[in-house]
Amino acid sequence: MEEFEREPVAPAALKPGRYFAASYAGEHVAGTEFVIGALFVSMGVGAGEVIAGLLLGNLLAVLSWVLICAPIATQTRLTLYAYLEKIAGPGFIKVYSVINGILFCVLAGAMITVSASAVRILFGIPPQVGWLPSSFAFVLIVLGVGAVVSFVAMRGFSVVARFSEVAAPWMIVMFFVGGAAMLPVIVANTASVSSISNFGDFLTLAETSIWIEKGTEAGFWHVAAFAWGANLAFHGGLGDMSILRFARKSSYAWYSSLGMFIGHFAAWLAAGIMGAGAALLLKTELASLDAGGVAFQALGAIGILTVIIAGWTTSNPTIYRSGLAFQSLHPAWSRERVTLVVGVITTIIACSPFVFSELLGFLGIMALVMAPIGGLIFSEHFLFKRLGLTRYWHSATGSALNVPALLTWLVSVGVAALLGYGLGVDVFFLFIPAWLSALVFYPLFASVMGAKAVDASALAASEQAESARQQAERDFLASQQTSGLVKSGGNKLFFGGAALSLLAAVSLGILALTSGDLEQFQSLIIWPTLSYFVFAILLVRGETAAQK
Structure with missing residues (x-):
């Protein structure tokens, strides 16, 4: 695995x-x-x-x-x-x-x-x-x-x-x-x-x-x-x-x-x-x-x-x-x-x-905490070269901790928290300033603390190796036939059975909408559900076996 x-x-x-x-x-x-x-x-x-x-x-x-x-x-x-x-x-x-x-x-x-x-x-x-x-x-x-x-x-x-x-x-x-x-x-x-x-x-x-x-x-x-x-x-x-x-x-x-x-x-x-x-x-x-x-x-x-x-x-x-x-x-x-x-x-x-x-509030806090990491990585991956900074500069320093990255994370969450607690901005909105703050602060902190000083040629070998890996991947994918489904007779049968089962379930829903008979709907919906899972499991098993 x-x-x-x-x-x-x-x-x-x-x-x-x-x-x-x-x-x-x-x-x-x-x-x-x-x-x-x-x-x-x-x-x-x-x-x-x-x-x-x-x-x-x-x-x-x-x-x-x-x-x-x-x-x-x-x-x-x-x-x-x-x-x-x-x-x-x-x-x-x-x-x-x-x-x-x-x-x-x-x-x-x-x-x-x-x-x-x-x-x-x-x-x-x-x-x-x-x-x-x-x-x-x-x-x-x-x-x-x-x-x-x-x-x-x-x-x-x-x-x-x-x-x-x-x-x-x-x-x-x-x-x-x-x-x-x-x-x-x-x-x-x-x-x-x-x-x-x-x-x-x-x-x-x-x-x-x-x-x-x-x-x-x-x-x-x-x-x-x-x-x-x-x-x-x-x-x-x-x-x-x-x-x-x-x-x-x-x-x-x-x-x-x-x-x-x-x-x-x-x-x-x-x-x-x-x-x-x-x-x-x-x-x-x-x-x-x-x-x-x-x-x-x-x-x-x-x-x-x-x-x-x-x-x-x-x-x-x-x-x-x-x-x-x-x-x-x-x-x-x-x-x-x-x-x-x-x-x-x-x-x-x-x-x-x-x-x-408490799910809604938790999701808002989770977005706030993790947003700066996305802005930080996006900045180094896409913006550093355009800003004249060395991408992956920290790996050349030998240090275990990228201090500008840590400062960026703390400051970005701090900016969002200040907006939330100080100005009353709802937690649903705070991920936006947190992400944008990291996008701005990380290049600024990194340029002051070493990203400009690192010689880009020291990382040239790793960049070339990465480019070679990407080219090998493109060559491999170009040589492959990447059809979506295995077109065997058995799979067509299973796919058809699963599709008809779902169509029957939809029909029961429409019938319940027009008739208003909720009890009848609840008793009948069991049968297309059972048939769907039989056909769907057989279909996925067949496709998986064909790919091995």
Whole structure:
């Protein structure tokens, strides 16, 4: 299971586009979408502002992956940690990897808690929405879910991607049909709308009974900033170098649009609809419901499975990233064993429900802490030569710590914190000045503290070796036939069966929307789900076997 933790990914190990389409769709159509979609309902932002803000923010997120993260990942073929060590030194990477790894552990823990919130329904455990668990049985469920997630993450990028490849299409459909099935419930409780025959009817329903404007400070720009910054650690903070280093082409970063516009747009809206409907059915406040409770009201038994798998597809790659972070502390450590330890730590964190109940605030803080690293690396990778500075200058000094890099990180976070605490700027916006501050301060500090003094010829040999590696990679890829799917008869059959299963599920969602029969929908949706997973697993197994 070669993962190239310390060296560039070999050309033969690069992956085709479908791996990244599945990975982004699977990771960002996740159990936390139930949490975030419901929170937008609770925030008191109007329907029009939510829709427009999500469109803009998710577009900016996709452009960040395409223009910032993917070019650096595919040019270097290194993990974030290996490349940052090359720039900032082993002393810096030890500090950063610990902080980064802990943040990813908390994020992955939220996904595991979300999955457990669905399993708890099977055992009659009440919703866990406080800071600490109120049920020991819930803790046992979390431990079981965490064990499964950690095992998959230990297997490496290919297994993580194949898991998403199976689950992602089905999860997308489940969000769609769940939202559709819940709309009649909301219509029945809205006096101003008797049916939904056009977008105007939907918008009236949304403004009246789902995203109800409550005069809060949150608005369009808050929604846009959150949608952009929610995954800042991955794109602007370059965490997805760990994933995109396997991409044959930098353009594969456009597949992030599947995650952003299907997951962080459509799924967030669908989750908001399901949350509002679930609160009406149960005659309770939305804040008292967890993801499992919302999905169960919309999708019945399949809602439990949806939340479990949606949590897994996000926590798997997040634990994988965290394992790479901690493995970078000591190159001799086995990535598999480090990932196992990370999985154990993450599972313990997941036992406390606060990791998802406080998710929005945590994502804002995570973006703030990691944003300067992205600006710092972007600066050295793309701007140093244009500014007359020596790229990778610190490696020629022999020092274990790049002091200008450390100062840049501290000052950039300090600038953002000053704006937050001193001027009252919302935490959703602080990643922007943090990233831009690093972009400006790092070249300034580096030029004063040695980047201009280092003789560029001392690093010429390593630059030539890197250019030769890149040329060898281009030659290899040019010689390969990179077709997407293996065109065997069996795979065509499995693909057709999976597609028809999803089409049947969509048809049931439309039927529920028109008939309003939620119970019938929940009983029938089980069958296309079962048939889909049979065909999808056979399809992915066939493709994998054909590639070996």
